[in-house]
């Protein structure tokens with residue numbers, strides 16, 4: 064069995080516009096792949112395809128040697144939770160009704176972990192990402208972007224995923240928070256041998272953080 | 288009614304031109320039911336014609352409130368004290384905090400003091416196309432009707448937007464396109480001072496650089512820009528001067544080159560060390576809540592150089608190569 | 622997005638004179654309706670032919686009608702019936718609309734198209750006519766009127782629920798829930814519906830005045846509640862007979878009551894809608 068998350072010949076169209084054209088990408092366990100490319104090159108789309116959230120129009124994704132048929136709810140929860148994704152905007156990626164504690168514990172609750180156990184794990188992860196306990200009772204509107212992205216990282220790690228995809232996850236954050244989140248991800252990766260994908264426009268960040276960088280050529284008309 | 292700025296606050300550029308914006312002791316508080324938010328504390332800064340000043344800090348340090356306070360756009364539970372004077376090259380000086388909403392709305396906002404807002408989606412009227420918004424803005428600021436359309440196209444190109452995209456409605460634009468549209472709208476009246484509040488959110492690197500260079504070019508032709516950003520790399524690319532903000536205060540305010548080469552305030556130094564092309568090491572600890580600032584230096588709990596003296600608040604930073612708001616600045620014996 | 626995260630408490634002033642007035646009217650109306658059977662019981666069949674069409678006086682605050690019944694007294698009971706019918710009918714409509722909207726949005730494809738076709742078809746027919754048709758098929762009764770209103774007023778709710786669900790479904794926080802292992806049902810019940818519920822509640826409350834007017838119209842046409850039952854529509858209808866003899870109060874008093882209460886309700890829900898509107902909320906972010 065090969066421990067890798069692999070995109071095979073992925074093709075995606077939006078309204079007849081081709082954003083990805085037979086793209087291959089392989090993220091092996093333990094490595095950090097940087098992904099960069101001009102705007103409109105479909106970097107985020109590729110990340111969503113790899114996160115098993117978007118069905119490609121051609122090609123397929125293979126997880127640890129197993130070819131996956133379908134995306135989202137067509138896959139069992141145990142498969143979906145092997146891959147976690149972190150988005151650029153933590154506000155858009157969080158349900159404004161939940162407190163940070165609930166937010167972090169939610170994936171565990173969703174897969175049947177009892178409330179107390181889920182809470183305890185949420186507290187543990189909050190500590191790992193550097194969220195102080197008093198923040199856990201707050202809802203997203205009462206914390207800053209940086210604090211919310213920390214909560215999102217905690218949520219992404221809650222199932223101990225084998226692969227973590229960061230789609231411009233630190234682009235909105237200040238340098239210190241970015242460096243801290245990078246350190247948390249790197250630690251996690253070392254402990255669990257996880258594969259990491261970094262989608263970023265920041266050459267300095269990729270040089271520093273990624274073990275190798277893949278350039279995605281423009282697949283369609285460049286737009287913002 | 289106004290006096291020229293005192294020599295001590297004009298700092299590095301004293302003698303070149305009078306300050307365009309002169310802020311002295313600006314303090315903003317928000318009253319909440321059970322707490323007070325210390326959003327901006329005793330802030331001083333000056334912006335000169337042709338200067339690009341970047342205010343950098345992490346999210347939640349109060350830097351965005353600064354822009355809103357200058358524009359008189361704070362919610363009703365805010366109290367603002369201190370002084371902020373705008374000296375437009377044409378026209379009378381304006382006391383931004385004291386002149387009242389009517390004068391701000393009629394003479395200042397847009398015309399003398401432009402704003403590129405942080406979240407473009409809420410700043411655009413959903414029922415008008417970009418072109419109509421832009422043409423209306425141009426005409427409202429005295430552009431003749433005949434060439435408003437070509438002028439709109441020119442502005443679109445200038446901000447990196449395809450003129451064809453101007454005919455779309457705001458909800459049909461991507462976040463980055465909306466951001467470029469609000470930038471064009473802010474540039475339309477050609478204000479002598481532009482406040483840009485995270486103007487590159489949602490833009491790709493090439494567009495970020497494009498927008499930053501656009502701001503830079505404005506300054507090179509004599510206008511001034513106050514750029515509010517979390518992005519040190521952006522500030523390094525275009526700013527003349529940088530003011531580092533931490534927990535509601537400006538802690539260091541110096542020419543960009545000097546700050547990047549040899550930061551004086553321990554927080555500035557920590558922030559620079561966090562850059563991926565430097566140590567990539569986060570500043571230890573967490574910023575304090577603005578509702579619950581420690582007495583004395585707010586950075587003390589995270590500062591390696593802290594001593595007992597730091598329990599009293601250091602004197603505020605002065606613009607220019609002068610003082611940083613620190614008892615034990617770097618470069619001086621600890 | 623927000624630099625300084627401020628609590629959502631920073632909101633516009635809650636109390637404005639119009640809102641206060643509307644609340645007072647509504648609270649008074651509901652309290653009077655609840656208290657009426659205890660304090661001032663009504664005998665629906667009582668008539669007093671010796672005291673017909675008396676003008677308003679201290680003994681009869683709103684006069685009496687052509688059968689000698691106290692208009693103020695009956696109006697109060699009429700309001701009771703009308704509000705009850707309005708509220709229950711609005712709930713029925715919300716239930717149907719919520720269900721149809723949810724099924725359409727979650728099943729998608731052919732089911733969605735078929736359901737929306739039904740909605741469009743019903744929407745093309747005149748409400749009142751359809752309502753009349755439905756009561757005419759059943760016997761005039763409280764249940765028939767409620768059903769008639771419920772079956773004709775669920776369309777907007779169905780559309781709102783469907784479009785809200787469809788737009789919420791594409792949001793990254795739903796992606797995050799799916800990636801986190803949440804089942805279809807959990808995504809729907811925990812992450813989607815809670816956001817739609819306030820909208821449904823709002824649509825329901827906005828519908829109450831509609832439903833009250835619909836009931837009044839049906840009763841006015843003689844197709845609504847059984848004639849002995851004091852509803853505002855019945856009373857306005859009965860009052861017509863007295864109008865020509867100059868006894869204006871028999872129609873006007875229940876009419877004014879209807880207008881006042883439904884306007885108050887509409888004003889309050891309008892205010893609520895403003896507060897729910899994301900554009901209004903977005904202004905409050907710095």
Ligand code: SF4
Pocket residue numbers: 552553554584585586587588590591592593594597601612613614615616
């Ligand atoms: S005043 Fe003291 S605690 Fe504050 S930054 Fe300077 S040395 Fe550190």
